Amino acid sequence: MMDDKQKKQKTTKDIRNAAAGSQQKTKARKGNNGVLLKKYESVMLDMFSTKSSSISSKYEICQEALYNLTPRYSKLPPFINDTDKHKLIDNAKLYWTSRGLTSSSNTSDDKSPFPFDKETSLPQCGCIRETSNNTRDVGDVKDTKRAWRKEMQLANLIQCVLTLIPDDILLNEKTNKKTFRIIDFAGGTGHLAVPLALLLPQVEVVCVDLKKYSLDLLHKRVDGVSLTSKKDDSVDSIQVSTALPNLSTYYGSIQTYPHEFDIGVSLHACGEASDLVLRKCLNQKASFVVCSCCCGKLQSEAKNPYVFQSTGGNEKEISYPQSKKMIASLEKGAESNNSHGNPANKKQQEIAFDEIAKASDYSEIGDIRKPKNACRRAAKALVEWDRLLYSKECIECSVSHETPVNVILSRMVPWECSVKNDILIGWFEDLCNPYRTQSQNNTIFGYDTSCDNDFKVALNHLFGNNTVSPGSTINTQNDWTTQEEKEVTSEIEQFLVKSSVSQEYRFSKGMGARKRKLIHSVAEKLSLKHWSEGKGSEKVVVIARQRTPSQVDININNKT
Ligand SMILES: C[S@@+](CC[C@H](N)C(=O)[O-])C[C@H]1O[C@@H](n2cnc3c(N)ncnc32)[C@H](O)[C@@H]1O
16 A cells, blocks of 8 residues: 555655656657658759759759749739628628718728728627727737737638629629528638628628637637627537628537538648548538648548647548649659569658648748758649649548549748748639639630649659659650650750750640640750740740759749
C-alpha cells in the first residue's frame, strides 16, 4: 500500500513525466518538420544548382525553383459590372432600411462599415472592426492590421461567391424561385455569413459550425441576444436570427448539415475540414469557394489523434493525397528514388505527401526568395492542386459525365492579406461560371486551363521520372508517329539556332489539340518553356528558352 507521501510523490512524478513527454512530443514534431523541410529544400537546391552554371546564389536558385515548382494561379473571377453592383447594394439598403435595420452611414473611412465596399453603409452588424461607440464588442477584430487583413479576405471571398450566383437571382429579378441557399461552412462567428446575408436579402445564408460559443457570438452580434439563453443543448439544431431573417446558424459539423444548398463557402476551415466542405459540395453538385487553412496535419495516417483533432470535432476520414494523379506521381517518384530496385510502396508515397503537407504548413511567411519560404509556398500550391484534381476526378468517377465540375485555383488580392490565400473555386453549370461576361446579348464563358500543365511540370521537377510529365504521358499512348515528332523537333531546333535568348517562337494557328500536345511534349523534352495562348481556333503554342533567374519575377503573384 502506498502512503500519502508516496502517493503525492507519484502524482508529482507523473505530472512531470507527462509534461516532459508532451514537451518531447512538441519538440519531436517541430524537429521532424524541420528535417522534412530541409530535405525538400535540398531537392530544390540540387535540382536547380546542377541545372545552370549561371545560377550562383541560393537566393537566385530559389527564384528559379519557386517559379518552376509553383503551378500557375488563375485570375480571380472579374467582379460584376458597376451598374449591377450598385443595383445590388441599393436593393439591399432599401430592403433592410424598410425593416428598420439602422445603417452605419456616418462611420468614418478607417472604420470601414462593410468589407465588400467602403462606399456602402450597410448595418453595422456586417462590420468586423471594433466600433468607438461600444454598442457592440462581440466578434470584433481589435487589431487594426488584422482587421484590414480579415476585411480583405472577406472581400475576396464575397466577390467569388457573387460571381457564382446566377444573374437572375443575384439581381433579384425572379421572386418565385425556390430558395437559393449559401452555406458558410466552419463559419465561426459569422464574419462572412453576416455580410453575405446583408448584401443578399433574397438569398438564405446558413452559418455552420461545431463551436456553440462561436455561433452564440454571431447571434449576440446580430440580434443582441445570446443564443445560449434561447436554445437547448441538442446538437445539430438550426436557429434563425431575428434581425436578419435570411440568416440562420446550424450548430453541428459540416458532414451532418442535412439540407440542400446551392453554394458552399468556407474561409480557413481547419485542416481536413476544408476537404469535408469540398466533398459536401461535390456530393450536392453545389458551387464552392474554399480557402483552406493549415495543412500540416493532413496525413495519410492520423498518427497523433490528439494533435489531429485540435479542432475538437474532426475525426479522421480522409487519407491523403486524394487525387489519383498526385498518387501516381508520388509512386513514380518513389520508384525512381529507390536505388535498390524495390517496387515503390505505399509507405514511401505517403511519406512524400506528408513532407509536402508539413512543408506547406506555415502561419507566417517572410521573404519568399529564401529557400525555406520558397519551398513552403510551392508545397502549399501542390496541396491545393491535389484538392483540385481530386474534385475533378471524384465527379468523373461517381457522377454522370454530363455535368463535370470546373475547378480553378486562384489567390486573394492583395495576396499579403493572408498567408493562407489560395482559393479553390468550383461550379457545375454554365450559368454559374464566374468568368462569364455579356457581349451583345450573348454570354461568353471563359475558363483558364493553361495552368493544368504547370502542375504536371511542377511534379515532374519534384519527383523526377514520372509518367505525368506531359511528354511521357502522350508518348506512352503512341499518339503520334516518330516522324511527326522529328519534324517538330527540327522546327524547334531551327528556332533555337537562329534566335536570341529572350525570343519566343509561336507555332501557327489552326493546329488540332493533338499537334499542340506533341509540341508541348517535345518542348518539355528539350527543357524549354512552353504554353498556349488564345482561345478556340486562335489558340497557338508558344515556346521559349527557360528564363534565367534575372528574368524571373520575385513575386510569384505575377504568374496569375
Ligand atoms: C479558423 S476558424 C474560421 C472561422 C471563420 N470561417 C472565419 O474565417 O472567421 C475555423 C472554424 O472551423 C470550425 N470547424 C472545424 N471543423 C469543423 C467541422 N467539421 N464542422 C463544422 N465546423 C468546423 C471550428 O469550430 C472553427 O470555428
